[in-house]
Every structure is written in C-alpha cells, then in structure tokens.
Amino acid sequence: MSWLKRTLSSSSGRKWLVALSGLGLILFLVIHLLGNLQIFLPDESFNEYAHHLHDGLLIVIGDVGLLVLFPLHIGLVIWLARENRKARGATGYKAPMTATKQKRSFARVLASKTTLYIGLVLLVFVAIHVWQFRLHHSEIGNLRGAILETLANPMWAIFYVLGSLATGWHVFHGFQAAFRSLGFTHNRFTPALVNLGTALALLFAIGFSSIALWIVIAQPHI
C-alpha cells in the first residue's frame, strides 16, 4: 500500500482528495437545499419530509458521508495551507497582495485568495448549525416550528444569512478549482464549469438565505 500512501501524502494527491471531498460536499448541499426549501410549503410537509429522512437510509448515508468528507476536506486543506505558508519564506513581500495583472473579474480573483479563510468561517458556522438543529434537537417532532421560532430572532437570521453567503463564496471558487485539481481542463468545458460553479454559488447563497429572510421578515405562523 506504499503507493497509496505516497500518492495521498503528495501535494498533488492531497489536492485531488480535497477536490473530490469538496464536490461530495457540494452534492450534499444540493440535497440539503432541496429539502430545506420545503419549509416554504404551508402544511406539515416539511415535518413529514424530516421524519421520512430520519427514518430512511439517506440520513445514514449522509451522516457517514459527512463524517468522512468534512474532516478529510478540512484536515487536508490545513495540512496544505501550513506548507503553502512556509513556502513563501521568512521574509514576505512589502507590496500588498492586491497587486495583480489578472484579466479575470475582481470577485473571482478575490474569491480565489479568500476561499481558505472563508472555509474557516464555515467550519465555525457548520459547528453551530449542526449543534442547533441536529444535535440539540434529538427529538425531531416539530422541527419546522423550532426553525421558525429560532430564525424569527433577527440575530439568528443574520447569522444564517451570513453563513449562506459564505457557503456561496466558498463554492464560487471551489467548484471550478476542484475540476482543475482533478485534472480536468478543456477549452470549451472549463469555462462552462466556471459558469456552473457561479450558478451553484448563487443558488446556495440565495436559496439558503431566502429561508432565514422569509422567516425574519414575514414571521410566518408556527
């Protein structure tokens, strides 16, 4: 198994795993968003969905998948980031990092340089989010009611809007970068993947934050 160890400990191999785990997490986000958007339905459909989810196999696959993908993605990125930081050497540049000759948009360049730090923000966000709506609620019972109650508080609504925007920002750079790290580059399809990543980023940012905004503004009845 030494070839496997050599592959996965090399920076190229680690980038490959970070890309794969990242795409896995994006797949999870799509399913998560589709489930969450059912909260807009007026009757008991969200609670029924939550019960079906928790009684079925999907939750087990999701839990195991996330327990593998999350630590793998974060752990490997931290390992890479520590080496990347050392690679600059003891003396850094005096001139600011904002100098660039890139023709790409400002947002894209900024995203590529801040995705790592937004990832750390997301780590904190996810920890609070999972505690609040999963671990803290061992009884799913009326999950919809619990969500409506929590997000009616403007502080929590802002917290979730910021978390949604951070998720979008992370995916904005991460999605297309993942395909590049996996070795997929093509004159026609790479630009298409860049656009698809932007669409996914907007979908996550708007989709998830719309729930928090709807609850805090419209104050729907529990």
Added chain:
Amino acid sequence: MSESTISVTLEVWRQPGTDAAGRFETYQLDGVSTDSSFLEMLDMLNQKLLTEGKEPVAFEHDCREGICGSCGFVINGNPHGPDRGTTVCQLHMRRFKSGAKLTLEPWRAKAFPVLRDLMVDRSAFDKIMAAGGYNSVNVGNAPDANSIPIGQDAASEAFDAAACIGCGACVAACKNASANLFTSAKIGHLAMLPQGQPERYTRTVAMLDMAEDLGFGACSWTQECEAACPKEISVKWISRAQRDYVKGRVVKGI
C-alpha cells in the same frame, strides 16, 4: 514619440548576502529617459551609486531581449512590473509617470534564497529539471526532419508550454510560492509530443515530487502565475500535470 525625462523614487531591497539581514533603501533618480528600459534605469542608478562610493544594486540580466529568463524582480507587487507578457528588461520607463514611487523586491520563496539585493538562487528549478525534465534517448546523428509525424496543432500547443524561460515569476506571484506552472510547463511540452511518451508518467511524478521536496507550495488556482508569466503560459498545464501525476501513481503504479 519624443523622448522626455522623468524622476522616480526607488525603494530597493538591499541584502549583502544570503545569511545577512536585508532592508529597504530609498533612492531618488532624476533625468531618467522615458526611452530607457527598466534595467537601463537601474544601470543609471548603479552608476550614480558607484560615483558616490556606494555598493551598486545587484540584479540579474543577460540577453535584455525578453527571451533568456535571467532577469526579474517584483515592482510594486507585480513580478516583472505592471505589464502582462513581458520580462522586466522589456519594460520601459515610459510606462511610469514622473514622481512614481517604485518598490523593488526580489522573488520571495523559501526555495529561492536571496543571493544579494534583487538576485535570488534559482537552482531549485535546475533540480526540478534534473529530476525528469528530459528524454532519455541515445542520440547519434540528427534524425531526419519529419521522420516522426506530429500534427501542427499538437506542435503549436507543445510550443506554448516550451516557451517557458524559467524566470521564476510564477513562483514569485503565487501566494503559495508554488512552482507548479514552471514544473507543469516543462512536463507538458514533452507530454504533448511522441518523444516524451515513454517517460511521461515517471517524469511527471519525479518532477512534481521534487518541487514539493524543495519547499515550493501547492496550487490554490488563484491563477496569478499565468498573469505574471512573461510567456503567458496557461494554468491548463497545471491541471494536465495533476491528471498525469494521479494517473502515474494510481494506474501506472509509480
């Protein structure tokens, strides 16, 4: 366009040797011709420093035609200065306004120790090349031209990568001081051609592993390297090398 002269303020990194401490020194230079190249402007500064009995600023240069890869330092945060697709020797002073303040720094990378002032030791690139950037063939006489048919599109694309002059701007521009653009360009041009196929995967693995061992960082896809590259080499080569690396390790069992 008629010649005119400008004044510039230069903030230059001065470091007497690799292990010595460095610091910025500020110099005022007047009467700089807008027709002069950036290096001619530095020659003028050095002449001034010599006549004042001071140490001239050390910087590397050779051809001054933008093709040798010797020159290069960071001007106000941009490797090779503010223009795309050029080396610092092909940058001209007409690009700057009179009174401009220019901060000159050497390439910053752990694997590129400063030798003196703006000069860095780039022998790490030689070590990456020695790890596999060649074809192992016994060459006798020159083979007949066109004895191996290669399509024009493949030859052109290979040349895009082969245009790399090994200046090190990609490393300097990268937030991770990664050598991936240099390494993958050297891997990529051989991977495009039939002569490069027998050692394609061993070469890819050996060169990327060597770059990592030398202390260069990994790729975060900020694409700063491509923007800084005087030959405008595409980041697609990094992606292709990445594919060949994993294929070499996993499928070919290297």
